[in-house]
Amino acid sequence: MSEVRELPTYKLGYAIEQENRPALMAGGMEPRELLARAARGLADVPKFNVDTHPFTLFDPLDQEQQGACQGHALALIFAICYWLCTGQVLHFSRAAAYYLSQRRDGIRGDNGSTLSGGQWVATVHGLCLEEHWPYPDRYDPTEPRGIQYPFKLVSAQPTDDPGLVREALDMGLMVQDGIGWNGSVSRTLVTNYVGGGGGHSTVLWTKKGPNYRRLNSWGMWDGDGCNENTPEALDQQVRWRGNTHVIYAPEQMIYPAPLPV
Amino acid sequence: MSKLISLMAVALLCMVGCDPCCYAQLKVDVTPIKLITGLTNPTLAGPYVLIDDKSTPQTATGAIVSVSTGAKQYGTVRVQGETIPTLEPVELTRIDSNNYLVLTPGVHRIEVFASDPGFDMVRVRVTVGAAPTPNPPTPNPPTPTPPGPGPSDIGNAYNIGLAAYQNAPADPGHAKAYAKIYRDAANFLYGIPSYKFIVSDNEAHARDPNRSVTAWLDREMALIKCVDQAKCAQWGTWRTKVAAAFVDSQKARGSYTREDWFQAFNEVAAALEKVGKQ
Numbered sequence: 001m002s003e004v005r006e007l008p009t010y011k012l013g014y015a016i017e018q019e020n021r022p023a024l025m026a027g028g029m030e031p032r033e034l035l036a037r038a039a040r041g042l043a044d045v046p047k048f049n050v051d052t053h054p055f056t057l058f059d060p061l062d063q064e065q066q067g068a069c070q071g072h073a074l075a076l077i078f079a080i081c082y083w084l085c086t087g088q089v090l091h092f093s094r095a096a097a098y099y100l101s102q103r104r105d106g107i108r109g110d111n112g113s114t115l116s117g118g119q120w121v122a123t124v125h126g127l128c129l130e131e132h133w134p135y136p137d138r139y140d141p142t143e144p145r146g147i148q149y150p151f152k153l154v155s156a157q158p159t160d161d162p163g164l165v166r167e168a169l170d171m172g173l174m175v176q177d178g179i180g181w182n183g184s185v186s187r188t189l190v191t192n193y194v195g196g197g198g199g200h201s202t203v204l205w206t207k208k209g210p211n212y213r214r215l216n217s218w219g220m221w222d223g224d225g226c227n228e229n230t231p232e233a234l235d236q237q238v239r240w241r242g243n244t245h246v247i248y249a250p251e252q253m254i255y256p257a258p259l260p261v
Numbered sequence: 262m263s264k265l266i267s268l269m270a271v272a273l274l275c276m277v278g279c280d281p282c283c284y285a286q287l288k289v290d291v292t293p294i295k296l297i298t299g300l301t302n303p304t305l306a307g308p309y310v311l312i313d314d315k316s317t318p319q320t321a322t323g324a325i326v327s328v329s330t331g332a333k334q335y336g337t338v339r340v341q342g343e344t345i346p347t348l349e350p351v352e353l354t355r356i357d358s359n360n361y362l363v364l365t366p367g368v369h370r371i372e373v374f375a376s377d378p379g380f381d382m383v384r385v386r387v388t389v390g391a392a393p394t395p396n397p398p399t400p401n402p403p404t405p406t407p408p409g410p411g412p413s414d415i416g417n418a419y420n421i422g423l424a425a426y427q428n429a430p431a432d433p434g435h436a437k438a439y440a441k442i443y444r445d446a447a448n449f450l451y452g453i454p455s456y457k458f459i460v461s462d463n464e465a466h467a468r469d470p471n472r473s474v475t476a477w478l479d480r481e482m483a484l485i486k487c488v489d490q491a492k493c494a495q496w497g498t499w500r501t502k503v504a505a506a507f508v509d510s511q512k513a514r515g516s517y518t519r520e521d522w523f524q525a526f527n528e529v530a531a532a533l534e535k536v537g538k539q
Contacts, residue, residue: 056472090463
């Protein structure tokens with residue numbers, strides 16, 4: 001069965017050993033509060049359908065040869081939130097997301113970054129568009145001059161409550177994960193997770209039937225850039241000590257007003 | 262400083278629009294004011310304001326943005342604003358550590374961001390001055406209004422429904438077909454049956470009807486055969502006028518959210534569904 005076949009693993013980049021959980025707690029909103037705000041829907045709109053493929057909106061991202069998974073995940077989260085807010089798609093700077101996270105982390109060289117660094121970029125520093133700070137072919141954290149960073153997001157505090165994570169995903173919110181990556185999770189359908197391995201960060205968003213979709217940053221990995229996780233396997237990943245899951249929502253996203261279309 | 266605020270408080274309320282989004286302990290209040298400029302050595306004497314003979318008093322409108330953090334002490338509180346829709350930075354005159362004065366006419370978005378420890382944010386919309394004047398009536402009368410529902414029966418919350426109804430030719434068959442297209446277009450924004458965007462910064466994607474609502478709309482409307490050339494031309498004019506109404510609507514609101522696009526598409530659909538109704 002294709003689901004049993006292990007998929008290739010490419011560059012990682014989640015600095016799992018350097019994750020700063022107290023900073024994540026201080027910089028995020030209580031998850032239940034964020035979910036409550038997101039649930040305050042307006043009348044006369046349909047229930048958001050989460051059982052559909054997300055890559056009709058944009059192509060899968062590809063971190064190529066840099067350990068920039070966390071930056072790619074963060075840039076993708078911004079793109080998703082911007083579409084949820086405005087209905088429009090913009091591509092956000094993966095380079096800014098990665099290198100600014102590293103700056104916050106104090107990590108030098110192509111040695112990855114943390115979710116707490118990413119949260120600081122998202123909530124305090126702000127992010128720019130890909131056109132203003134393009135992703136280089138190889139590691140180069142040189143910041144272009146004169147860039148503005150007008151896009152910001154709200155994040156939740158990290159949670160190891162699988163029910164909360166699934167509730168967020170069922171609502172159409174997204175989760176940035178930082179997990180130990182190994183053969184148990186590098187499959188078309190992940191049915192059982194055992195922790196350990198190098199750190200990798202991806203985005204969980206949408207579903208395929210009952211299963212939760214992971215959006216990776218390895219181009220057309222597994223044919224469409226994604227794999228799926230059964231609810232049980234997702235629960236295992238969330239509970240695994242050392243893994244980190246942060247819910248993001250479009251509520252209170254800051255962005256320059258789009259021009260009329 | 263308190264005297265300055267007192268002077269400013271002697272005022273009539275001017276129109277203000279606030280669209281706050283806020284949470285936690287950070288609180289932002291907006292107080293519309295009128296103020297009098299050009300005063301030399303103003304002093305209060307009972308109900309009167311005494312000024313030098315050299316004064317050239319003039320009235321102006323403005324708003325005071327007041328920031329309070331409650332019991333929480335933040336290391337950094339930043340207040341900034343921009344004018345909608347040009348996004349030009351708007352000048353904020355700092356009155357004191359908690360109060361800022363906005364004098365520039367127009368609609369502005371003021372953001373207050375507090376951090377260290379944690380973070381908090383409030384965004385409010387402030388309007389200074391008169392409301393934007395409505396668009397002047399178009400010089401040419403619209404194509405004949407179809408019989409049936411009057412203008413008061415047409416949903417027009419986005420100022421698009423009436424334009425869609427009044428400019429539609431008397432062609433209920435096509436109107437019904439186009440209405441369905443607009444309703445389906447709206448549903449894509451909620452993933453029914455798939456996700457599409459309004460526009461994308463990826464030019465190739467923006468032309469792909471499998472990804473773009475606007476490209477999909479164009480394709481679907483082109484697929485509906487129109488054999489009456491006169492009516493076809495009228496529908497072409499209709500599309501131009503409805504497109505212009507969409508742009509004006511976005512400008513009036515500052516910008517559209519995804520929810521706004523959904524509602525606006527459905528407003529067009531509802532208007533078209535009334536075409537030809539008795």
